Amino acid sequence: MGEIKVGTASWTDRTLLDSGWYPQTADTPEKRLAYYARQFPLVEVDATYYSPPAERTAQLWVARTPPGFTFNIKAFSLLTGHPTRVAALYKDLRPETDKKNVYPDDLPPQAYEEVWTRFLSALDPLVEAGRLGALLFQFPPWFTIKRDNKQYLLEVAKRCAPLRPVFEFRHASWFDGANRDETLGFLRQHRLAYVCVDMPQGHRSSVPPVLAATADLAVVRFHGHSDKWTSKDIHEKFGYRYSERELRDWAPKLRELAGEAEQTHVLMNNCYRDHAQRNGQQLQALLGAD
Helix, strand or coil: CCEEEEEECCCCCHHHHHHCCCCCCCCCHHHHHHHHHHHCCEEEECHHHHCCCCHHHHHHHHHCCCCCCEEEEECCHHHHCCCEEHHHCCHHHCCCCCCCEECHHHCCHHHHHHHHHHHHHCCHHHHHCCCEEEEEEECCCCCCCCHHHHHHHHHHHHHHCCCCEEEECCCHHHHCCCHHHHHHHHHHHCCCEEEEEECCCCCCCCCCCCCCCCCCEEEEEECCCCCCCCCCCHHHHCCCCCCHHHHHHHHHHHHHHHCCCCEEEEEECCCCCCHHHHHHHHHHHHHHHC
């Protein structure tokens, strides 16, 4: 069985800071990240989806974590085709527009290429320190299974090389009927890592919990099962705490998945108060005990 690393999708959420999970002595960003890194070997940075990272920030992440700690970085929204706030773009690349949000086609090709270059180069400190795990490309619900979108997966992999992109889909077409085998086969053929998800079902963005390794890295993200999944309030959307029974049911499935890959990353994304951290610690204990 390959190595399993468990972590959470945030360590700075305001509700987490208010929950009491951090000791009172962890009263600065530096101390909080250092404390988090003593509890988990892995973290996912979601802030980079909303605004591209700065190289100085990546340097600080390296300085505040021990060797062997891993950062997964969520791709900037523009690079996954999501609407992106003009104010989130690099100042010198912002188009002249009255729009609040833009898409890749709203930028001149050269500016779009420059976004890619700056986003990836800002991660150099993590790469040089051996701290970068994967780049999470979570696609929007309208990113369906079709030839152009498959080609974009290959384009992303080429742009990121030698860094490792991993792909999360949020449209059920990728797994409807025979499409499931087609999708997994395509990813395996090109050694593209697939992100398995546990999430509420019955919604436009719902994807079934298909557990499979399509490359040497497997990734599982736990979004919870909030009955307010469609809420625009992210704390209502992700405000779910897994029961110990649920996590016990998942432990053998994760071990089986880890048998198909060299390394497996398990991320708790139920980021409201300390739900993700407590569930992550429970899951670590279950996997360690087994």
